[in-house]
Amino acid sequence: MHPIPDITFVGGGITSLLSARLFALAGAKVTIIEKGQVGQESSWAGGGILLPLYPWRQADAISQLVLPSITAYPELVQTLIESTGLDPEYTVSGLLMTQLADLDKATSWCEKYAINYNFASPEQRSTFSSCNGQSLYLDSIAQVRNPRLLKSLKQDLLQRGVNIVENCTIEKAQISNHRIAAIACESETFTVNTVVITAGAWTGNLCRQLFGDRENARVEVFPVKGQMLILDAPVNTLQTMVLDNNQYLIPRRDGKILCGSTVEYAEFNKSTSQQAQQSLAGFARNLFPALESAPIIHHWAGIRPGTLQGIPYIGMHPEINNLAINAGHFRNGFAMGPAAAQLLYDIITRQATTMDAGLYEFSAKH
Secondary structure (H helix, E strand, C coil): CCCCCCEEEECCCHHHHHHHHHHHHCCCCEEEECCCCCCCCHHHHCCCECCCCCHHHCCHHHHHHHHHHHHHHHHHHHHHHHHHCCCCCCECCCEEECCCCCHHHHHHHHHHCCCCCEECCHHHHHHCCCCCCCCEEECCCCECCHHHHHHHHHHHHHHCCCEEECCCCCCEEEEECCEEEEEECCCCEEECCEEEECCHHHHHHHHHHHHCCCHHHCCCCEEEEEEEEEECCCCCCCCCEEEECCEEEEECCCCCEEEECCCECCCCCCCCCHHHHHHHHHHHHHHCHHHCCCCEEEEEEEEEEECCCCCCEEEECCCCCCEEEEECCCCCHHHHHHHHHHHHHHHHCCCCCCCCHHHHCCCCCC
């Protein structure tokens, strides 16, 4: 029998962990319920670039969450290292963006949000095959190593008394007078106060299963598969992240280089394909010939939580009074995470928000 928490999160990815941490820091009793293992779905599978791909091509609501999140990461990571001894490998490796057809829009976005930029150096232009006079280098952009940040956050939450329930798929909700009284998996029932759905790509289906297809409160979050691979190389073979036509290379501290990613609308199928592996490896080796002999050591797929414009749902459900949603971050769960968590916290605790919460409500177009 679990104690009745002040707030219960259904789903255990980066969005859930960051949100739960704010409530735990404020002294709330927090439970996280995850259908598998915490942090093993899309949050584990991504690359950890702390910037959306080509943010000036996306809705401004995305930038509104990304910029404060970028600012929050150094202190967050340092605090996690001190509390857990686990290093999330926050690294300011910079981001080189090649062959930008909309260079003026890119520089305008950087100037609007005070992001330092330079045009690609002669060395970068000679190193990367597609780097040219239309390429920008953002030297302040950082990355985190997803699995290590997730592991550190989980440990931090456990130390703060958060109750983490794994391998528990929520299947039913008991609703009375526009409130959720309890939620249940096959073997357990959980009495609840406030519930937050943070179930990533599964959020849309879960909400329909638990709460029905309510016309004025539909949660349009859908699965988008992405395949990635890792190439093994000596340390410092690649020293900056490189983005080229929606594919990218990310160097880790130990020499491993991530290459991603595909965008596939394939339901919840996490299988990988030889075709995708060949395509990604070909991209990496063509862009950066130093990888020609680098072996592929891992190839996997994850399921991202897509929305129509890439804008997440963050806020209270319009019909169920003690239900909130924080989901639909697509490829940007890490880049948006800290600010999305803070916005959710402010909404639930009825505090003034530092950004326009209406951008992320159910009534907004997603």
